[in-house]
Each structure stands twice: as structure tokens, then as C-alpha cells.
Amino acid sequence: MKQLAIGIDLGGTNLKGIVMEPGGRHRHLTRVPTEAEKGGKRVLENLLALIGVLIEKEGGSEAIRGVGIGTPGFVDRRGVMVGGAANLPGWVGTRLFEPIRERYGLRAAAANDVTVAALGEARFGAGRDVRNMVLMALGTGIGGGVVIDGRVYNGTHGMAAELGHITVDVNGLQCNCGARGCVEQYASAPGIVRVARLEAESYAGTTHSELLTLVRDNAHGFDSKTVYDHVARGDPFALHVNEVVCGKLGVAVGIVLNCFAPDRLILGGGVMKAGRVIIDTVSRYTPRYCWPEIRRRCEIHCAQLGEDAGVLGCGALVFDALTEEGDERSREADR
Amino acid sequence: MKQLAIGIDLGGTNLKGIVMEPGGRHRHLTRVPTEAEKGGKRVLENLLALIGVLIEKEGGSEAIRGVGIGTPGFVDRRGVMVGGAANLPGWVGTRLFEPIRERYGLRAAAANDVTVAALGEARFGAGRDVRNMVLMALGTGIGGGVVIDGRVYNGTHGMAAELGHITVDVNGLQCNCGARGCVEQYASAPGIVRVARLEAESYAGTTHSELLTLVRDNAHGFDSKTVYDHVARGDPFALHVNEVVCGKLGVAVGIVLNCFAPDRLILGGGVMKAGRVIIDTVSRYTPRYCWPEIRRRCEIHCAQLGEDAGVLGCGALVFDALTEEGDERSREADR
Numbered sequence: 001m002k003q004l005a006i007g008i009d010l011g012g013t014n015l016k017g018i019v020m021e022p023g024g025r026h027r028h029l030t031r032v033p034t035e036a037e038k039g040g041k042r043v044l045e046n047l048l049a050l051i052g053v054l055i056e057k058e059g060g061s062e063a064i065r066g067v068g069i070g071t072p073g074f075v076d077r078r079g080v081m082v083g084g085a086a087n088l089p090g091w092v093g094t095r096l097f098e099p100i101r102e103r104y105g106l107r108a109a110a111a112n113d114v115t116v117a118a119l120g121e122a123r124f125g126a127g128r129d130v131r132n133m134v135l136m137a138l139g140t141g142i143g144g145g146v147v148i149d150g151r152v153y154n155g156t157h158g159m160a161a162e163l164g165h166i167t168v169d170v171n172g173l174q175c176n177c178g179a180r181g182c183v184e185q186y187a188s189a190p191g192i193v194r195v196a197r198l199e200a201e202s203y204a205g206t207t208h209s210e211l212l213t214l215v216r217d218n219a220h221g222f223d224s225k226t227v228y229d230h231v232a233r234g235d236p237f238a239l240h241v242n243e244v245v246c247g248k249l250g251v252a253v254g255i256v257l258n259c260f261a262p263d264r265l266i267l268g269g270g271v272m273k274a275g276r277v278i279i280d281t282v283s284r285y286t287p288r289y290c291w292p293e294i295r296r297r298c299e300i301h302c303a304q305l306g307e308d309a310g311v312l313g314c315g316a317l318v319f320d321a322l323t324e325e326g327d328e329r330s331r332e333a334d335r
Numbered sequence: 336m337k338q339l340a341i342g343i344d345l346g347g348t349n350l351k352g353i354v355m356e357p358g359g360r361h362r363h364l365t366r367v368p369t370e371a372e373k374g375g376k377r378v379l380e381n382l383l384a385l386i387g388v389l390i391e392k393e394g395g396s397e398a399i400r401g402v403g404i405g406t407p408g409f410v411d412r413r414g415v416m417v418g419g420a421a422n423l424p425g426w427v428g429t430r431l432f433e434p435i436r437e438r439y440g441l442r443a444a445a446a447n448d449v450t451v452a453a454l455g456e457a458r459f460g461a462g463r464d465v466r467n468m469v470l471m472a473l474g475t476g477i478g479g480g481v482v483i484d485g486r487v488y489n490g491t492h493g494m495a496a497e498l499g500h501i502t503v504d505v506n507g508l509q510c511n512c513g514a515r516g517c518v519e520q521y522a523s524a525p526g527i528v529r530v531a532r533l534e535a536e537s538y539a540g541t542t543h544s545e546l547l548t549l550v551r552d553n554a555h556g557f558d559s560k561t562v563y564d565h566v567a568r569g570d571p572f573a574l575h576v577n578e579v580v581c582g583k584l585g586v587a588v589g590i591v592l593n594c595f596a597p598d599r600l601i602l603g604g605g606v607m608k609a610g611r612v613i614i615d616t617v618s619r620y621t622p623r624y625c626w627p628e629i630r631r632r633c634e635i636h637c638a639q640l641g642e643d644a645g646v647l648g649c650g651a652l653v654f655d656a657l658t659e660e661g662d663e664r665s666r667e668a669d670r
Contacts, residue, residue, distance in 0.1 A: 074628065083628040132490060144594075148488060155467060155596030159629050162593040167586055167624045170504065177626055179589075251502055254514075258497040259479075259594045261490030289505070291497045291512055293409065293418040298491060 002063040006054050006106075007314030008047060009113065010071045012036055012087045016307075017050045019058050020315030024124045028057040029311075040081075040090030047096075048103055055104065065322055066107040067100055068314035070116030074158040079110050082157045109321040111152050113310055115161065117303075118145025119152050119320075120313030121266055125304040130263035134256055135303065136163050138249075138271035142184040142191075146260065151320055152313075164188065168251040186248035189271055192224035196241045209237035228274035242281055249278075250285025257290045257298050268303025275302065337398040341389050341441075342649030343382060344448065345406045347371055347422045351642075352385045354393050355650030359459045363392040364646075375416075375425030382431075383438055390439065400657055401442040402435050403649035405451030409493040414445050417492045444656040446487050448645055450496065452638075453480025454487050454655075455648030456601055460639040465598035469591055470638065471498050472604035473584075477519040477526075481595065486655055487648075499523065503586040521583035524606050527559035530583075531576045544572035563609035577616055584613075585620025592625045592633050603638025610637065 007026070008017045015034050020026040032050050035042050047069070055061045069075075073085025079097035100108045111119075118127075118135035127133035127147065135145040144163030146153040153160055164184035165177050172181025173194070185191050200215040211230040214222055215237075230238030257265060267279060279300055287295045303309060342361070343352045350369050355361040367385050370377050382404070390396045404410075408420025414432035432443045446454075453462075453470035462468035462482065470480040479498030481488040488495055499519035500512050507516025508529070520526050535550040546565040549557055550572075565573035591600060602614060614635055622630045638644060 148483060153483060156598045157596070157628075157632055159596035159626070159632065160594070162596070162626045162629060165593050165626050166590050168502075168505070170586060170624070179623055179625070251505060255501050255590055256594065258500050259495070259591065261492070261494035261497070263491045288514055289502045290514070291494070291500050293492075294494050294497060297494065 003065050003319070004058070004063045005065055005315040005318035006051060006067045007311045007316075007318070008050060008067065008069050009116065009310035009314055010034065010043070010047065010069060011113070012072070015046055015050050016311050017054050018311050018315065019054055019064070020312065022319050024312055024315070026312070026315065028054055030054060030057070034088075036088050040088065040092075040094050043088060043091060044094055044096075044099065048099060051100065051104060051106075061104060061106060064106060066109060066318040067104075068116070068317035068321075069096055069108060069110040070113040070310045070314045071096075071110060072113050074112065075110045076157045077154075079108060083159070084112075107321070109317045111154055111317060112143070112145065112158055112161075114143030115145040115152050115154065115158075116313035116317060117268065117309040118147050118266070118313065119316050120305055120309035120311070121268065121303055122147040122150065123316045124312050125309060126266045126268075126301045127264055132260065132262040133264050133266060134161070134163075134260050134262045135266045135268055136253070136256065137269035137303075138187055138189070138267065139269040140189060142188050142269075144256075146262075151324075152317065163252065163256060166252045166255055168248045183248055183252035187245050187252075187271070189224040192227055192241070192245050192271065193222065195244050196222070196227055199241055199244060200237070203237055203240065205236050205240065207236045209235050211235045211241075212237035224271055225273070228271075228277070231274065231277055242277065246278060246281035247285050250282050251289045253282055253300065254286045254289025254295075257286065257294050261294050262298055264299045264301055266301050266303050268309065272302055338400050338654070339393070339398045340400055340650040340653035341386060341402045342646045342651075342653070343385060343402065343404050344451065344645035344649055345369065345378070345382065345404060346448070347407070350381055350385050351646050352389050353646050353650065354389050354399070355647065357654050359647055359650075361647070361650065363389055365389060365392070369423075371423050375423065375427075375429050378423060378426060379429055379431075379434065383434055386435065386439060386441075396439060396441060399441060401444060401653040402439075403451070403652035403656075404431055404443060404445040405448040405645045405649045405652075406431075406445060407448050409447065410445045411492045412489075414443060418494070419447075442656070444652045446489055446652060447478070447480065447493055447496075449478030450480040450487050450489065450493075451648035451652060452603065452644040453482050453601075453648065454651050455640055455644035455646070456603065456638055457482040457485065458651045459647050460644060461601045461603075461636045462599055467595065467597040468599050468601060469496070469498075469595050469597045470601045470603055471588070471591065472638075473522055473524070473602065473606035474604040475524060477523050477604075479591075481597075486659075487652065498587065498591060501587045501590055503583045518583055518587035522580050522587075522606070524559040527562050527576070527580050527606065528557065530579050531557070531562055534576055534579060535572070538572055538575065540571050540575065542571045544570050546570045546576075547572035559606055560608070563606075563612070566609065566612055577612065581613060581616035582620050585617050586624045588617055588635065589621045589624025589630070592621065592629050596629050597633055599634045599636055601636050601638050603644065607637055
């Protein structure tokens with residue numbers, strides 16, 4: 001029997017959907033606006049409409065086993081949004097599964113957006129050949145996703161792997177979560193900009209730096225890509241900023257390795273377009289904050305799938321949910 | 336068919352063994368000296384002899400499905416000691432499974448000693464009613480154990496949950512692992528003594544403190560129990576030491592909650608004989624280092640089983656390994 005899954009990755013700007021086979025082959029890639037500013041009900045309506053579009057493109061829902069959804073925030077086992085998702089006003093409290101079942105007769109599975117990206121990388125990308133994998137996604141914030149024995153680990157109420165809020169400096173920068181010194185304040189895209197601005201105030205290097213001039217002249221005229229473009233050119237102040245950023249990120253990575261001892265830790269997200277320089281610098285700092293054998297045996301790699309990781313993970317989530325149900329049925333039968 | 340497991344908890348001083356039923360009922364509790372100082376081969380010989388004693392007490396090995404072992408250090412999936420276990424010279428490199436199969440025809444399963452204690456608490460103690468649980472055991476060091484969906488999580492090469500080496504202060508006390516500011520330096524039994532000594536040098540409180548006099552007069556004449564006995568009596572310096580200890584422990588607990596978002600975090604180990612005061616103080620600090628919703632929804636409890644957690648977890652490990660094999664067989668059959 002042909003088995004297909006619909007995968008939908010819910011982003012702040014766009015909803016992205018595919019129809020996927022178990023091996024990851026997919027078709028009908030479709031993007032529609034999320035319209036987050038119009039509130040949670042509108043977002044849900046757009047999500048439901050996108051499912052309809054994908055079913056129509058596929059020519060019917062007969063072979064579709066279910067819908068997998070990746071969403072910002074925390075989603076519990078019953079598909080209810082229980083928290084997070086600050087960029088989606090009115091999204092908390094939304095019930096995801098019932099309207100999909102009612103309108104299309106399809107089952108659904110859901111997880112946090114970084115968690116589904118981790119599953120995508122684990123199944124089809126940088127974690128293809130390992131059992132246990134952690135993804136840290138460096139973007140507007142820092143998110144985490146954990147795959148254990150090939151399956152997503154959600155934690156209670158879908159809240160696992162808030163890795164961006166690991167404390168790396170108890171007296172550090174104030175974070176919008178209420179805590180101080182969260183790694184997200186230093187190594188997310190806005191964090192890198194923040195570090196560059198702060199370091200520019202005190203930087204004492206004497207070699208000419210184009211980036212330093214740029215930051216001092218116009219503290220709002222650059223972003224994290226500007227910083228890493230200058231790192232690539234060997235700009236001395238940019239290299240200094242990279243050390244500070246990766247020094248803080250190295251604390252968090254060391255802690256994550258001590259906690260999970262995954263076969264592989266993957267760094268992904270928009271910031272990682274900078275590539276190997278971040279992996280290399282972080283890898284120099286991590287051993288200071290990590291049990292030596294763990295550091296030796298856990299690999300740190302770049303993500304491979306870019307923005308496709310999420311939607312592929314959403315598809316995989318559907319097939320995993322079906323297998324789990326099968327396992328539970330066979331355990332029941334054994335009794 | 337009657338099903339029994341042998342559980343053996345390998346400690347630095349004693350090997351402790353039981354014969355256990357699936358529900359946790361057990362008999363023939365036997366302790367023999369580990370003789371760690373005589374080297375890894377002798378320890379293995381003592382472990383094998385203990386298995387023989389338990390089989391004899393049971394009157395034969397017919398109903399025994401396997402042997403579960405909890406050991407200091409890291410043990411991989413094939414039962415090979417791959418690291419850690421500093422107190423057991425010559426233990427690394429030991430192969431645990433083959434000699435048990437050869438001498439007794441029994442299968443074996445093994446995990447880190449704190450990991451099996453976590454499984455014991457999860458199955459029969461403080462985590463009985465939850466899916467996901469993390470144990471932090473505060474003793475000579477600080478160890479961690481993780482149970483996910485009711486099963487132990489070992490990480491690569493059995494190294495998961497080195498929670499004692501979470502960095503809580505990058506400029507903090509030097510740890511014997513090579514890093515600085517590991518939580519173990521502050522909140523293990525020797526860590527609490529260390530904090531008391533250091534704080535006694537600078538403490539400026541003017542109310543009379545018996546503990547302060549004791550520490551200043553004889554810096555080696557007290558232990559962590561002395562500190563917490565004085566906490567119980569309201570000694571002002573002891574209360575101050577408790578705040579410092581739990582302040583550091585609170586950072587690590589917050590980080591662990593952010594990483595795993597377990598249903599429940601359990602604090603155990605000898606230090607926790609001090610009881611609720613540590614839970615209460617840590618619970619005041621943790622919200623500073625943890626995503627607010629996670630802190631609200633994850634409970635922090637005391638361990639319930641004391642020193643029995645380990646050996647009960649060893650027994651449970653055997654039954655879990657058998658179930659997993661069953662699951663894998665039924666998945667194979669489905670294909």
C-alpha cells in the first residue's frame with residue numbers, strides 16, 4: 001500500500017507544506033503566508049487550507065496516512081499549544097488535531113519547530129548514521145531539538161531542549177525570558193550583533209578593522225552576516241567578536257554534551273551559513289566545559305538540510321507515529 | 336513462566352546483589368566486598384562469584400532471565416567499560432557480558448550506577464507515575480541518570496548525564512575533570528565542606544554561629560552532615576552555606592530542566608538525607624536559570640528509595656532488555 005504523509009512547517013512568515021514518501025522523497029512544495037499578525041484563528045485556518053491544497057495537488061487523500069506539523073512554542077501530546085510562540089499572538093491554546101480530523105479525516109502529529117528540524121536532520125541529513133543527536137539552531141533565537149534512538153524527544157508538554165536559555169554567565173546580559181546570561185543573548189543572530197556593539201566600546205586592537213569602523217559609525221547598519229563576512233576576510237575585530245561569541249556558545253555546547261552525550265551535536269540555523277569557522281572555534285572552547293571523554297567521542301557537525309529540515313521532519317513524524325502505534329498494538333497483543 | 340532477574344550494584348566498597356521479580360519484589364540480598372584496590376580482574380571475579388551465590392540461594396538459574404549490573408563509569412552497549420570509574424583501577428577495558436554468559440549461560444545488561452538508580456526510582460520510587468525523569472545524585476561527586484519514556488537513556492558509550500560537570504561558574508573552582516566551576520565542586524558532599532571552608536574566611540555575620548566556630552577552629556573536623564545538622568538547628572552561618580550551595584545547584588538544576596524538561600527532577604544521594612531544606616532552597620534559585628513555563632510544570636522531588644534504588648534498577652534493566660528484544664522481533668516480523 002502506498003504510504004504518504006503531509007508535512008507542514010509553520011514559520012513566523014510562511015507555512016511550508018509537502019507531500020512526502022517514507023524515504024523522504026517529496027512533491028507539491030507549497031508556501032502560503034502565515035499571517036501571524038491576524039491571530040491564532042487565522043493561522044489555523046491558513047494551515048487547514050494548505051492541507052486542502054496539498055490533498056488536491058495529490059489528487060486525493062487516500063494514500064495519506066496523516067499530517068505532521070512543526071510549530072513554534074510548546075505543543076503537548078494531544079496537539080494543544082501550551083506555551084511559547086511569542087511571535088504568534090493567540091496561538092497558545094490552539095487545538096491542532098481535532099480540526100484536521102474533522103475536516104479531512106486525517107490523523108495528525110506535532111512537535112516544536114526545532115524538534116522537527118532535528119528529526120529531519122537525523123533521518124535525512126547530518127545525523128543520518130547515528131542513534132542520538134542534538135540540534136542547536138542559531139537564528140533569531142537559539143532553539144534545540146533532540147532525537148534519541150532515532151525518535152524525537154519532546155519532554156513534558158513538548159518543552160524539552162530550550163537550549164537557547166542555558167545559562168552561560170550568571171551575571172551576564174539580561175534575557176527576555178527573565179534570566180541573565182542565556183546563550184541566546186550572545187550567539188543568536190541578534191546576539192552576535194549585540195556582542196559586536198558591546199565589544200566595539202572597549203576593543204583595544206590597533207590593526208585596522210573595517211568592521212570596527214562600520215560598527216562604531218553605525219551601530220544599526222550591520223547584522224550577523226556582516227560580522228561573519230568580515231570573519232571570512234580575516235578582519236581582526238570580526239575575529240575577536242567570533243571568539244567572544246563562540247566562547248559563550250562553547251559553554252552551552254559543553255553543557256549539552258555533558259547532559260545528552262549524543263553521538264553527534266549539529267549546529268544549524270541561519271547563523272551557520274558562516275560555516276566551518278563557527279564549528280572550529282566552538283570546538284576549541286568546548287573541551288573547557290565538558291567531560292574529556294565525552295568531548296572526544298561526540299562529534300560536532302554542521303546541519304546539512306538548511307530550511308528543508310523542518311518540513312522533512314514533519315513528514316517523518318507521521319510515519320514515526322504510525323510505527324509507534326503499531327508497536328503499542330503488538331505489545332498489547334503479547335499480553 | 337516465572338521470570339526472575341539478578342541485580343548487582345557495584346559500589347566502591349561493596350557489591351550488592353538481589354534476585355528480583357518483575358514487580359520489584361526481591362530476596363537473597365547479599366553484600367560482598369568489591370576489593371577495588373586489588374584491581375579490575377579481582378572486582379570482576381568478585382562480581383561473578385556473587386552471581387554464583389545468588390543462583391545457589393535461589394536454588395538454580397532456571398527462572399533467571401539475566402543479570403543487570405550498575406557500575407561506576409561508562410559502559411557501552413556491548414558491556415565494555417570504556418571510561419570513567421576513577422575509583423576502580425584497572426576497571427576500564429573490562430568486558431562484563433562474556434564471562435557471565437560463559438560461566439552461567441545468562442545474558443546481561445549494564446549501565447552507569449546513577450543511571451540504574453534513576454531507573455529504580457522511576458520504576459519503584461519517586462518517579463513511579465511519570466514518563467520522563469532525571470535523577471541528580473549528590474554524594475562523593477554528583478552523578479546523573481535519565482529515564483525517558485520509562486527506559487534508561489545512556490547516550491553514546493553510556494556517557495549521558497554527566498550532570499556533576501555542568502559548568503555553573505566559568506571562573507569558579509578548579510575541578511579534577513580539568514574544567515572550572517563544575518557544580519560538583521559546590522554541591523557534592525566534599526563540595527559543601529569546601530564551600531563552608533571558603534565562606535568561613537570571609538563571612539561577616541555577627542550572630543553567634545556554632546558551625547562557624549567549628550569550621551574556623553578545625554577546618555577538617557566536619558563534613559556535609561555537620562553543615563546540614565546545623566542548618567536544621569537554624570545556625571546562621573550554616574544557613575548562609577546552604578544558600579551558596581543551593582545557589583550553585585540551582586543553576587545546574589535550571590539548566591537540566593531546560594535541556595530535558597522532564598516531568599520530574601529527583602534529587603538523591605547521601606547529601607539529600609538533609610531532606611526538604613535543599614529542595615526548598617534550590618526551588619527558590621532555579622527559576623532564575625530556567626524558562627518560566629518549564630519551571631512551573633516540572634516538579635522537583637526527593638528520591639525515595641535511598642541506597643536500594645540502584646540494585647532495584649539493575650533488576651529492572653534485565654526485564655527492559657528482554658522487552659526491547661521482543662519489540663525488535665515483532666518489528667522484524669512485521670516487515
